[in-house]
Amino acid sequence: MWQGQKVSVILPTYNERESIRQMVLDLEAIEYVDEIIVVNNNAAEGTSEEVAGTTAVEHFETIQGYGAAIQRGFKESSGDLIALFEPDGTFVARDLFKLLAYSEDFDVVYGSRTVKEFIWQGANMGIFLKWGNYAVAKLMEFLFNTTSLTDVGCTVRCINRTTLNEISPHFTVQGSFFGPEMMVLTILQKHRVVQIPVNYTKRVGTSSVTGNPVKAFVLGLQMIWLVLRYRTLSWVFPGKFRGANNLPQDHQDAQSESKPH
Numbered sequence: 001m002w003q004g005q006k007v008s009v010i011l012p013t014y015n016e017r018e019s020i021r022q023m024v025l026d027l028e029a030i031e032y033v034d035e036i037i038v039v040n041n042n043a044a045e046g047t048s049e050e051v052a053g054t055t056a057v058e059h060f061e062t063i064q065g066y067g068a069a070i071q072r073g074f075k076e077s078s079g080d081l082i083a084l085f086e087p088d089g090t091f092v093a094r095d096l097f098k099l100l101a102y103s104e105d106f107d108v109v110y111g112s113r114t115v116k117e118f119i120w121q122g123a124n125m126g127i128f129l130k131w132g133n134y135a136v137a138k139l140m141e142f143l144f145n146t147t148s149l150t151d152v153g154c155t156v157r158c159i160n161r162t163t164l165n166e167i168s169p170h171f172t173v174q175g176s177f178f179g180p181e182m183m184v185l186t187i188l189q190k191h192r193v194v195q196i197p198v199n200y201t202k203r204v205g206t207s208s209v210t211g212n213p214v215k216a217f218v219l220g221l222q223m224i225w226l227v228l229r230y231r232t233l234s235w236v237f238p239g240k241f242r243g244a245n246n247l248p249q250d251h252q253d254a255q256s257e258s259k260p261h
């Protein structure tokens with residue numbers, strides 16, 4: 001529990017048999033964590049055995065894809081605050097503290113992996129990935145005139161239940177560019193969002209997405225397309241991405257004048 005709110009952590013897994021147990025144990029050691037959900041997305045053989053004996057609850061999602069796995073995790077979670085991490089050794093569990101601290105003022109706290117001081121030796125965040133993520137993030141920031149963004153591909157993030165309920169009916173992406181779709185939806189619905197640096201370390205095992213430069217480049221193009229598509233659609237159909245409980249625009253503007261952000 002964090003400030004009276006139940007905390008769920010979701011770990012999607014595909015090829016992290018060697019590292020998932022340690023991540024679960026690290027999360028279990030954090031007193032604020034109430035629920036750990038592992039979403040087994042047709043994961044490497046032996047993954048379930050690694051999770052067994054921990055307090056994590058494993059769910060099986062057969063639709064292949066990063067987005068499908070995370071959306072399944074969201075559906076299975078019961079927390080008021082829902083955090084996402086990867087169990088591949090690249091993220092550190094203690095960064096959850098930072099997400100929770102910011103969640104008091106923000107509906108969604110996004111992690112960023114492109115701040116130099118937080119990129120560990122051996123992490124897969126070379127010039128191409130760093131500036132590619134940064135450039136797409138700045139494109140999103142500029143086109144939506146929103147908070148400072150420096151990464152679009154970081155899994156680590158924390159969202160509150162109310163906001164998740166507002167955006168989830170609009171999810172369409174089941175693949176690897178689900179991350180920026182979630183970002184765009186929260187921005188379009190005018191939720192309070194912020195992005196903060198998180199540690200990014202060396203991966204255990206092989207990355208099946210950004211470890212391959214061709215795949216990473218194609219993913220970058222898909223992300224740019226997604227940002228442009230959402231920007232155009234939301235201009236042409238202004239009410240299209242409104243959340244179920246969203247107030248009309250003029251009410252929101254009036255409300256936000258009395259809030260710090």
Ligand SMILES: Nc1nc2c(ncn2[C@@H]2O[C@H](COP(=O)(O)OP(=O)(O)O)[C@@H](O)[C@H]2O)c(=O)[nH]1
Nearest residue numbers: 012013014041064065066069086207208209210
């Ligand atoms: N590659 C891949 N990753 C998936 C899939 N489903 C869930 N994931 C999770 O997505 C995350 C990102 O994958 P990873 O190989 O670490 O790519 P990277 O973070 O870009 O280096 C991991 O936590 C995976 O477990 C899938 O179908 N393919």
Ligand SMILES: [Mg+2]
Nearest residue numbers: 086088090207
């Ligand atoms: Mg990874």
